[in-house]
Amino acid sequence: MRQIFEISLRNLTRQKRRNILLGAAIACGAAALIMANAYAHGISKVLFERIVRYVNGHVAVSYMRNGNMMNQVFPDAERIEHALAQAGPEVVRSEEAVGVFGRAIGKGVADNIIMVGVDADGDLTDQERRELQSNFTMLEGSFLALNDRSMGIPVLLAQQKAKYLNVGVGDQLRVRFYQVTNQASSATLTVVGIFKPANVFMTSPIFLTTADLRLLAGYRSRDIAGIQVTLRDPQRTAQRVADRLHDALAPGLAVLPASLSLRGRQAPATALGFRSDSASLALVRPRLPLAAGDSTALSYRGAVIAGRLAERLRARPGDTVDLTWPAKHDGATGRKRLVVRGIAAPGAPIADDALLLNERDFYDAYYGTFPAPPAPATARQLPDTGNPLWPALAPEYVLMRRAATTDEYTEVTREMTRASYKGIMVSVQSMYETASAIVQLERALNLITLSAVMVLFFIILVGVVNTLRMTIRERTREIGTVRAIGMQQGDVRAMFILETAMLALIASAAGAVAALLAMAGLSAIPIDAGDNPLGMLLVDGHLYFAPTALAIVGYLALIVAISAATAYFPARRAANLTAAAALRHYE
Amino acid sequence: MNIIETTGLVKDYPLGKTTVHAVRGIDLAIAKGDILSIIGPSGSGKTTLLNLIGCIDTPTAGRVKIGDTDVTALDDRRVTDLRLHRIGFIFQTFNLIPVLTALENVEFPMLLMKHHSRAEIRRRAQQLLEDVGLAEYVQHRPAELSGGQRQRVAIARALVTDPDIVLADEPTANLDSVTGASILDAMREMNAKQQTTFIFSTHDANVLKYAKNIVKIKDGLIAREA
Ligand SMILES: Nc1ncnc2c1ncn2[C@@H]1O[C@H](COP(=O)(O)OP(=O)(O)OP(=O)(O)O)[C@@H](O)[C@H]1O
Numbered sequence: 001m002r003q004i005f006e007i008s009l010r011n012l013t014r015q016k017r018r019n020i021l022l023g024a025a026i027a028c029g030a031a032a033l034i035m036a037n038a039y040a041h042g043i044s045k046v047l048f049e050r051i052v053r054y055v056n057g058h059v060a061v062s063y064m065r066n067g068n069m070m071n072q073v074f075p076d077a078e079r080i081e082h083a084l085a086q087a088g089p090e091v092v093r094s095e096e097a098v099g100v101f102g103r104a105i106g107k108g109v110a111d112n113i114i115m116v117g118v119d120a121d122g123d124l125t126d127q128e129r130r131e132l133q134s135n136f137t138m139l140e141g142s143f144l145a146l147n148d149r150s151m152g153i154p155v156l157l158a159q160q161k162a163k164y165l166n167v168g169v170g171d172q173l174r175v176r177f178y179q180v181t182n183q184a185s186s187a188t189l190t191v192v193g194i195f196k197p198a199n200v201f202m203t204s205p206i207f208l209t210t211a212d213l214r215l216l217a218g219y220r221s222r223d224i225a226g227i228q229v230t231l232r233d234p235q236r237t238a239q240r241v242a243d244r245l246h247d248a249l250a251p252g253l254a255v256l257p258a259s260l261s262l263r264g265r266q267a268p269a270t271a272l273g274f275r276s277d278s279a280s281l282a283l284v285r286p287r288l289p290l291a292a293g294d295s296t297a298l299s300y301r302g303a304v305i306a307g308r309l310a311e312r313l314r315a316r317p318g319d320t321v322d323l324t325w326p327a328k329h330d331g332a333t334g335r336k337r338l339v340v341r342g343i344a345a346p347g348a349p350i351a352d353d354a355l356l357l358n359e360r361d362f363y364d365a366y367y368g369t370f371p372a373p374p375a376p377a378t379a380r381q382l383p384d385t386g387n388p389l390w391p392a393l394a395p396e397y398v399l400m401r402r403a404a405t406t407d408e409y410t411e412v413t414r415e416m417t418r419a420s421y422k423g424i425m426v427s428v429q430s431m432y433e434t435a436s437a438i439v440q441l442e443r444a445l446n447l448i449t450l451s452a453v454m455v456l457f458f459i460i461l462v463g464v465v466n467t468l469r470m471t472i473r474e475r476t477r478e479i480g481t482v483r484a485i486g487m488q489q490g491d492v493r494a495m496f497i498l499e500t501a502m503l504a505l506i507a508s509a510a511g512a513v514a515a516l517l518a519m520a521g522l523s524a525i526p527i528d529a530g531d532n533p534l535g536m537l538l539v540d541g542h543l544y545f546a547p548t549a550l551a552i553v554g555y556l557a558l559i560v561a562i563s564a565a566t567a568y569f570p571a572r573r574a575a576n577l578t579a580a581a582a583l584r585h586y587e
Numbered sequence: 588m589n590i591i592e593t594t595g596l597v598k599d600y601p602l603g604k605t606t607v608h609a610v611r612g613i614d615l616a617i618a619k620g621d622i623l624s625i626i627g628p629s630g631s632g633k634t635t636l637l638n639l640i641g642c643i644d645t646p647t648a649g650r651v652k653i654g655d656t657d658v659t660a661l662d663d664r665r666v667t668d669l670r671l672h673r674i675g676f677i678f679q680t681f682n683l684i685p686v687l688t689a690l691e692n693v694e695f696p697m698l699l700m701k702h703h704s705r706a707e708i709r710r711r712a713q714q715l716l717e718d719v720g721l722a723e724y725v726q727h728r729p730a731e732l733s734g735g736q737r738q739r740v741a742i743a744r745a746l747v748t749d750p751d752i753v754l755a756d757e758p759t760a761n762l763d764s765v766t767g768a769s770i771l772d773a774m775r776e777m778n779a780k781q782q783t784t785f786i787f788s789t790h791d792a793n794v795l796k797y798a799k800n801i802v803k804i805k806d807g808l809i810a811r812e813a
């Protein structure tokens with residue numbers, strides 16, 4: 001073997017010109033491949049680890065109520081946090097994404113804005129804090145001044161925004177916006193810093209701390225905003241985590257354990273909601289016989305109460321009753337005044353203390369003051385899937401079906417909006433739906449890399465095959481000699497394959513070194529992309545390459561393997577000649 | 588005892604639409620320790636016959652036996668092994684491996700055998716090169732040697748494995764008469780010492796006096812065996 005190796009190595013130096021040319025071609029190919037890959041990988045890192053992560057999250061949980069997407073609020077943080085805890089080990093971090101649209105008034109100019117919350121002092125690791133700060137290259141003021149409330153509510157602006165609004169550090173900025181409760185509101189912010197945006201997505205928002213923004217936007221302490229989840233290895237895990245999170249968020253029945261009072265009499269009651277679309281009403285009406293009240297009782301706002309409950313309160317249709325219940329949090333009490341529209345007949349499939357509310361009233365009460373969970377005794381009596389009314393009963397919230405693409409997501413949203421649920425619609429999306437444009441861009445880049453591989457493959461194929469054919473033709477008599485002397489066919493083959501593989505290895509290693517140098521050189525050149533959106537592919541105004549040792553080694557191995565495989569066939573043909581035929585060869 | 592036996596040996600070469608009958612049925616028995624010369628006019632089939640005997644070509648019909656082994660029945664791997672261990676070749680055009688030095692060329696077949704130590708191989712190759720008078724040229728590449736020197740390297744290479752049979756196709760055709768004679772002397776000596784069987788083809792009458800036996804072929808058939 002050592003002997004074959006030595007002969008191959010010496011043969012390599014024999015046709016210097018030819019081998020140098022072929023080697024140069026392979027080296028260029030290897031360099032192009034490594035650079036294309038490093039660039040695509042760099043971009044995908046920028047896209048997924050900087051842009052998608054901060055703009056959409058790798059996986060996001062969002063809410064919608066009454067078709068209003070701006071209403072990013074869910075009244076029970078615990079419920080969402082519980083589901084997040086089950087999302088899996090791939091989750092690096094999950095945080096609330098608070099964004100509020102509004103209008104800012106600077107010095108003499110106003111502009112539409114979106115206020116975005118950043119977690120400047122939260123439980124960030126050093127690494128996360130560094131990454132976050134790297135997105136904010138401060139031109140004036142400081143990022144950490146966001147945590148300093150001594151001058152009012154601090155805010156950071158992008159350079160362009162500050163210029164347009166004509167404000168600088170220390171200036172005040174008046175903002176008008178709607179709270180999550182749809183209340184018009186306004187506030188005065190103090191500009192504490194101006195930064196150079198790392199990408200186009202950072203030019204228009206203005207940044208407050210998440211805590212400040214929650215207060216401004218009217219979030220109560222147990223409300224939770226939409227969630228952005230950051231993942232390890234998002235390209236591989238985003239869909240999986242989204243599915244898992246979706247499963248963990250499967251809603252149960254919405255139950256409001258309360259007490260009902262009428263003219264000084266009081267009785268415990270369990271309020272449930274029912275859907276009021278015509279299909280649901282058609283389902284409920286025949287299954288819920290009424291002892292009093294008329295058939296329109298269910299269509300109107302108000303309540304239908306169980307016969308027993310009506311007896312205890314001596315309630316009749318038309319009576320106004322008061323519903324009170326303890327809140328889950330803060331020791332508060334929820335209240336709702338209702339009109340009794342109907343009384344269920346004996347034998348109706350509801351508990352003795354039940355109170356059925358039209359979903360509009362029900363959710364106002366339920367989300368308005370989120371109730372404590374039912375006592376175990378009550379919980380046991382709740383209707384289950386076997387109850388004939390089940391399909392029409394109001395769930396905790398409506399969980400949107402997972403969609404695979406942006407288009408499908410739009411379709412699902414449209415469908416759900418048409419169904420006009422009154423409950424909160426919760427959706428779980430991975431970046432494959434929310435950031436499909438970016439995911440597609442990334443795929444396109446990978447495709448380009450792949451094409452480079454193919455082109456390279458053919459260069460090597462043609463180059464190696466031709467060179468080998470020439471070489472073998474020239475050396476046919478030599479092959480005949482060594483075969484006559486007693487070298488086995490396999491060894492003759494190995495000799496040529498080894499020769500080619502060594503050339504490929506040396507050349508592609510040289511190509512790798514050249515690529516690393518070229519990348520170092522190219523990424524040192526500052527590029528001004530201006531307003532070109534492709535500027536987002538730059539990092540701090542420089543091309544960004546992310547070569548990985550694994551990819552480089554992999555490509556070298558691939559090139560050597562392709563060359564060796566290409567060499568195999570001509571080498572085999574040469575080795576298969578009889579020694580006599582090879583010796584006779586003449587040219 | 589015969590070291591080589593051929594029976595009904597035929598070799599046809601297809602040539603366009605026709606067929607060249609290069610060897611047309613040769614029965615030959617060669618005893619161990621012979622020095623056999625194959626003579627005949629150009630195109631009579633000498634090279635073809637030597638190739639068949641040397642197991643580097645396959646006959647169209649007939650058989651070749653080396654010792655007790657019927658070579659025609661063996662697969663390529665075994666035939667190659669047999670060539671390596673039992674047969675040495677000296678080619679008319681020397682056919683050294685150009686990237687190897689004289690010494691490495693001689694070592695080459697022994698390395699292929701894989702059952703000698705490197706030191707042993709080196710010692711033996713060195714010795715053989717000394718025997719053919721090339722002690723000072725061991726590190727020269729073939730391109731840096733004269734024709735006669737190359738042929739002597741080729742002889743050393745053919746003998747290094749201690750073969751039973753050495754085949755030489757016009758070994759002296761490219762050499763001057765003095766060099767040619769010295770090479771034939773070396774062969775004769777080797778034959779006397781080790782009972783190595785030599786078979787060579789030649790045109791050259793001077794060469795014939797070294798032969799113990801002569802086979803004359805014509806048009807692919809044996810014309811006269813002396
Ligand atoms: N590959 C081949 N294809 C076709 N014909 C061939 C081939 N090799 C040899 N021949 C023919 O076979 C016959 C015998 O050739 P061979 O080389 O054995 O002759 P030779 O006796 O060695 O001649 P010389 O003394 O000139 O070397 C010749 O007529 C030659 O033309």
Ligand SMILES: [Mg+2]
Nearest residue numbers: 633634635756
């Ligand atoms: Mg001949």
